[in-house]
Amino acid sequence: MSIILTAFESSPDEGRGLARDMRVRWALEEVGQAYHVRLVSFAAMKEAAHLALHPFGQIPTYEDGDLVLFETGAIVLHVAQRHPGLLPEDADARARATAWMFAALNTVEPPIVEREQSWYLEGDKPWYAERLPGLNARVRARLDPLSARLADAEWLDGAFSAADLLMVTVLRRLEGSDILEDYPTLRAYIARGEARPAYRRAFADQLAVFTASRPVG
Amino acid sequence: MSIILTAFESSPDEGRGLARDMRVRWALEEVGQAYHVRLVSFAAMKEAAHLALHPFGQIPTYEDGDLVLFETGAIVLHVAQRHPGLLPEDADARARATAWMFAALNTVEPPIVEREQSWYLEGDKPWYAERLPGLNARVRARLDPLSARLADAEWLDGAFSAADLLMVTVLRRLEGSDILEDYPTLRAYIARGEARPAYRRAFADQLAVFTASRPVG
Numbered sequence: 001m002s003i004i005l006t007a008f009e010s011s012p013d014e015g016r017g018l019a020r021d022m023r024v025r026w027a028l029e030e031v032g033q034a035y036h037v038r039l040v041s042f043a044a045m046k047e048a049a050h051l052a053l054h055p056f057g058q059i060p061t062y063e064d065g066d067l068v069l070f071e072t073g074a075i076v077l078h079v080a081q082r083h084p085g086l087l088p089e090d091a092d093a094r095a096r097a098t099a100w101m102f103a104a105l106n107t108v109e110p111p112i113v114e115r116e117q118s119w120y121l122e123g124d125k126p127w128y129a130e131r132l133p134g135l136n137a138r139v140r141a142r143l144d145p146l147s148a149r150l151a152d153a154e155w156l157d158g159a160f161s162a163a164d165l166l167m168v169t170v171l172r173r174l175e176g177s178d179i180l181e182d183y184p185t186l187r188a189y190i191a192r193g194e195a196r197p198a199y200r201r202a203f204a205d206q207l208a209v210f211t212a213s214r215p216v217g
Numbered sequence: 218m219s220i221i222l223t224a225f226e227s228s229p230d231e232g233r234g235l236a237r238d239m240r241v242r243w244a245l246e247e248v249g250q251a252y253h254v255r256l257v258s259f260a261a262m263k264e265a266a267h268l269a270l271h272p273f274g275q276i277p278t279y280e281d282g283d284l285v286l287f288e289t290g291a292i293v294l295h296v297a298q299r300h301p302g303l304l305p306e307d308a309d310a311r312a313r314a315t316a317w318m319f320a321a322l323n324t325v326e327p328p329i330v331e332r333e334q335s336w337y338l339e340g341d342k343p344w345y346a347e348r349l350p351g352l353n354a355r356v357r358a359r360l361d362p363l364s365a366r367l368a369d370a371e372w373l374d375g376a377f378s379a380a381d382l383l384m385v386t387v388l389r390r391l392e393g394s395d396i397l398e399d400y401p402t403l404r405a406y407i408a409r410g411e412a413r414p415a416y417r418r419a420f421a422d423q424l425a426v427f428t429a430s431r432p433v434g
Contacts, residue, residue: 055366056324056359067309073323074316092284095295102288102322107273110327121351127344134338142273149272 003028003035004063006053007209010041015210017203021060023072023169024079025205027162029198031083039209073105073166080162087161100156100163108146109170111138116173139179147185154192168193220245220252221280223270224426227258232427234420238277240289240386241296242422244379246415248300256426290322290383297379304378317373317380325363326387328355333390356396364402371409385410 007021021037028035044050046057053061054070062069062078069075077098080086087094115135122128146167150156155164171190174180180187193199224238238254245252261267263274270278271287279286279295286292294315297303304311332352339345363384367373372381388407391397397404410416 051362056320056362058324067312069312069316071316071319071323073319074312077315078312095284095286095291098294099286099288099291102290102319103273105319105323106288106290106326107275109323110330113327114331122348125344125347127342127348130342131339131344145268145273 006061009039015207025202097161104166223278226256232424242419244293314378321383
C-alpha cells in the first residue's frame with residue numbers, strides 16, 4: 001500500500017515550490033515515507049472523480065489505502081501523528097505545536113494570500129495602488145509579532161516541527177517582495193527551513209514536474 | 218485545576234456570538250467541561266502579559282494548568298482529543314474530521330473574513346461597490362461545493378463533530394447577508410448547529426458578558 005498525492009500538472013508558480021503539494025512532500029521527506037504523485041489538470045480538478053477526493057476541487061489530496069484526506073494542515077498533522085520527527089512527544093508541547101500549525105494557516109497565511117490575490121486579480125484596477133498600503137499593513141500586523149516571538153530562537157517552539165514546516169511555506173509566499181526586507185529574523189528562519197535536506201529533496205521533486213513538462217524553447 | 222479562557226471585555230459583535238471565544242465555549246459545553254472566563258480590553262490584548270499567552274494579541278486563549286494554547290482550531294482540537302463527543306473513535310474518520318476542521322478555517326473562512334473586512338475597512342471607498350461582486354464570487358466558490366457535498370446529510374461526515382462546530386461558526390458570519398439566501402442547505406445546517414443545547418448554553422454565556430456591560434439606556 002503506498003501513499004498517493006495529487007499535484008498540479010502545470011503549476012502556476014512554475015516550480016517555485018509555492019503550490020501546496022510542497023508542504024506534504026516536505027513532511028513525507030522529513031519522516032522518510034515514500035509516495036507517488038498523480039498530476040491533475042485544472043479541468044480535471046473540477047470533475048467528479050477529483051471532487052470525490054477534494055470537495056473544493058483543489059490540490060493536494062492524500063490517499064493511503066482507504067483513507068482520503070484533503071487540506072494540507074490536516075495531511076501534515078496526520079503524517080506527523082503517525083511518524084516520529086515532526087511533533088514533540090510531550091502532550092502539552094504537541095498541543096502547542098498544533099496551535100502554531102493553525103496559526104500559520106489561519107492567522108498568518110490569509111493576509112498574505114489576500115495581498116497576492118489583489119495583485120493577480122486586481123493589479124490592473126485603478127484602486128490597486130491605493131489599497132496596497134492597507135494590504136501590506138495587514139501582513140505586517142502578523143509578521144511583527146511573529147518576528148518578535150521568534151527572536152533568536154531557531155524554531156517556533158523547541159525543535160523543528162510540523163508548525164515550522166507550515167510557517168516556512170506560508171512565509172515563502174512573500175519571497176521576492178519588499179516586505180521581507182524588513183524582517184531579517186524571518187528571512188533567516190525561512191533559510192533554515194529551506195536548508196533542511198528533506199526540504200531540498202521535496203523542492204527538487206516538485207521542480208522536476210515543471211521542468212519535465214516545459215516546452216523546449 | 219480549572220480551564221480559563223480569555224474573551225473580549227467589549228465584543229465588537231455586541232453579543233451575536235461571532236467572537237472566536239464562542240467556538241471554545243461551545244466545544245467545552247459539548248464535552249461538559251466547566252471553565253472560567255477572563256475578560257480583556259483591546260488595550261490589554263496588546264500588552265506583554267497577554268502577548269505571553271497569545272503571540273498575535275488576540276482572543277481567545279486557553280489555560281489549563283501549565284498548558285497555554287491559542288488558535289481556536291487548536292484549542293477545539295485539543296478539547297476534542299481529550300474528551301469524548303467531538304471526534305469519531307475510528308482513526309481514519311478522526312483524520313477526515315480534522316481535514317474538515319482545517320477546511321473550515323483555512324478554505325471557507327478566509328474569503329468570508331475578507332468580504333467582512335472590505336465592508337468595515339473600505340465601505341466608504343469609491344471602489345467598494347465595484348469590488349463587492351468579486352468578493353461575493355470568492356465566498357460562493359466555497360459555499361457552492363460545501364453545499365453540494367453536504368447535500369441532505371445532517372453533518373459533514375457522519376455524526377456531529379468538532380468540524381461541524383467550526384464550520385457552523387464560520388458560516389454564521391454570513392448571517393444577515395444576502396448570500397445565504399441562495400443556500401437553503403447551509404441555512405438548515407447552521408440552524409441544526411444553533412439548536413444544539415451546548416450551543417445555546419455557550420451563546421447565552423457569551424451574550425451575558427455583553428448585556429451585563431451594556432450601559433442602561
